[in-house]
Amino acid sequence: MGITWQMVVMYVIGGLLIYLALSKDFEPALLLPMGFGAILVNLPFSGVINQMMTGVGETHGIIQWLFDVGIEASEAFPLLLFIGIGAMIDFGPLLSNPKMFLFGAAAQFGIFAAITVSTLLGFDIKDAVAAGMIGAADGPTAILVSQVLESKYMGAIAVAAYSYMALVPTIQPVVIKAITTKKERLIRMPYNPKNISKRTRILFPIIVTVIAGLVAPASVSLVGFLMFGNLIRECGALENLSKTAQNELANLVTLLLGITISFSMVADKFVTLDTIKIMIIGLLAFVFDTIGGVMFAKFLNLFSKNKINPMIGAAGISAFPMAARVVQKMGIAEDNQNHLLMHAIGANVSGQIASVVAGGILLGFFI
Amino acid sequence: MLNLLSLAVMALEINTETVMTSLGFMWKGMLGIMTVIIIITVIVMIMARIDSKKAAKNEGGGK
Numbered sequence: 459m460g461i462t463w464q465m466v467v468m469y470v471i472g473g474l475l476i477y478l479a480l481s482k483d484f485e486p487a488l489l490l491p492m493g494f495g496a497i498l499v500n501l502p503f504s505g506v507i508n509q510m511m512t513g514v515g516e517t518h519g520i521i522q523w524l525f526d527v528g529i530e531a532s533e534a535f536p537l538l539l540f541i542g543i544g545a546m547i548d549f550g551p552l553l554s555n556p557k558m559f560l561f562g563a564a565a566q567f568g569i570f571a572a573i574t575v576s577t578l579l580g581f582d583i584k585d586a587v588a589a590g591m592i593g594a595a596d597g598p599t600a601i602l603v604s605q606v607l608e609s610k611y612m613g614a615i616a617v618a619a620y621s622y623m624a625l626v627p628t629i630q631p632v633v634i635k636a637i638t639t640k641k642e643r644l645i646r647m648p649y650n651p652k653n654i655s656k657r658t659r660i661l662f663p664i665i666v667t668v669i670a671g672l673v674a675p676a677s678v679s680l681v682g683f684l685m686f687g688n689l690i691r692e693c694g695a696l697e698n699l700s701k702t703a704q705n706e707l708a709n710l711v712t713l714l715l716g717i718t719i720s721f722s723m724v725a726d727k728f729v730t731l732d733t734i735k736i737m738i739i740g741l742l743a744f745v746f747d748t749i750g751g752v753m754f755a756k757f758l759n760l761f762s763k764n765k766i767n768p769m770i771g772a773a774g775i776s777a778f779p780m781a782a783r784v785v786q787k788m789g790i791a792e793d794n795q796n797h798l799l800m801h802a803i804g805a806n807v808s809g810q811i812a813s814v815v816a817g818g819i820l821l822g823f824f825i
Numbered sequence: 826m827l828n829l830l831s832l833a834v835m836a837l838e839i840n841t842e843t844v845m846t847s848l849g850f851m852w853k854g855m856l857g858i859m860t861v862i863i864i865i866t867v868i869v870m871i872m873a874r875i876d877s878k879k880a881a882k883n884e885g886g887g888k
Contacts, residue, residue, distance in 0.1 A: 553869055553873070554873075556866045556869045556870050556873070557866070559862050559863075559865060559866040559869070560859075560862060560863075560866065562862065563855075563858045563859050563861075563862040566854075566855070566858055567855065569854070570847075570850060570851035570854050570855060571851070573847045573850055573851070574844065574847040574848060574851060576847070577839075577840065577843040577844045577846070577847040578839055578844060580839070580840070582840075582843065583843050583846050583847065586843070586847060587850070652873055652877070653876070653877075653880070654873070654876075655872075655876045655879075657872075657876075658869070658872045658873065658876060661872065662869065662872075665865065665868055666865055669861055669864050669865055669868075670861050673857060673860060673861050673864075674857060674861070808862070811862075811865075812858055812862060815857075815858050815861050815862070816854060816858055819853075819854050819857040819858060820850065820854060823850060823853070823854075
């Protein structure tokens with residue numbers, strides 16, 4: 459078997475991902491390994507995936523082995539990465555301003571809108587749910603859900619999820635401006651943080667895990683590992699483990715996850731019309747996430763004496779910290795005294811929790 | 826109008842059952858997420874209130 463035109467397309471895509479990672483700073487930790495891996499798995503008779511050799515039998519490729527062990531067997535890589543992510547998150551701004559929790563929930567609307575669009579485009583329900591999870595704006599969750607549902611589009615979903623996360627500063631301002639008025643964008647929100655006790659910080663991850671686990675049992679692995687990482691951070695007794703989780707563990711797993719995902723970027727599976735549809739679905743997911751969060755804020759303003767700047771709703775998307783920075787920047791652009799960052803960060807970290815809960819709830823529909 | 830719609834569904838090979846399933850996921854899913862988040866929010870608010878009462882008691886005791 460020589461080089462097919464689909465393989466050439468994958469070389470170009472791999473090169474493009476590497477270019478985006480290095481020149482445009484698009485999630486380089488994931489897109490660079492994915493791009494390089496896309497080239498590796500698409501070389502003819504590539505030794506990184508299993509091959510049948512005459513006189514030898516089946517040889518095992520390292521990327522296929524990493525995929526079989528790290529993703530297919532138990533979704534270990536995304537879950538281990540969640541420990542690191544949980545250890546990095548400071549829930550303080552959210553705990554001192556708990557109303558921001560609601561925007562994290564509202565901004566997951568794009569997941570479900572994308573699922574419906576996917577079904578309209580002809581995907582079966584499992585693939586539609588996997589594609590919709592791009593709207594979680596959370597790579598590990600999207601990868602895990604697509605693996606559990608045995609979607610054949612994991613490669614496209616991972617590329618779309620990480621690419622659009624990097625494009626949040628481009629996508630969100632356009633959508634926010636389209637659905638808000640200047641008067642709404644000028645709403646000021648004073649920030650009066652409450653002191654959060656250490657006990658609250660320690661109890662929070664435990665409570666979240668228990669509640670999410672009782673309501674959506676399939677989310678226990680996702681939420682549990684995220685909150686485990688956070689508990690290590692907040693308990694105060696495991697400083698070394700917290701640092702290891704935030705640095706060595708997160709970096710190591712990220713490195714392996716990126717190159718392992720490329721196993722699902724083999725040309726004959728990736729170069730299809732469905733991949734283009736998934737890219738479109740992913741974009742729509744992010745757009746509807748933003749719309750969901752902003753419209754929810756506007757809805758709350760109908761009943762609220764202290765008005766909420768609707769842009770805060772857009773920060774409920776799980777892309778941390780880009781979404782919060784977008785809202786802060788847009789607030790300052792409208793009024794240079796309007797600092798929305800801490801509210802936006804609260805909504806943004808809430809989105810981290812809501813997105814993994816969404817993944818768990820969707821998986822629960824298939825149990 | 827209905828005939829046009831049926832033709833569109835057939836032409837685009839839309840599986841209406843799958844679309845309806847997805848809409849079911851939408852309302853159940855958003856309700857589920859909101860339920861979890863609201864419960865967590867209420868518990869966090871209760872913990873914050875307990876903390877502030879304790880802080881006020883300690884301050885009052887200190888005086």
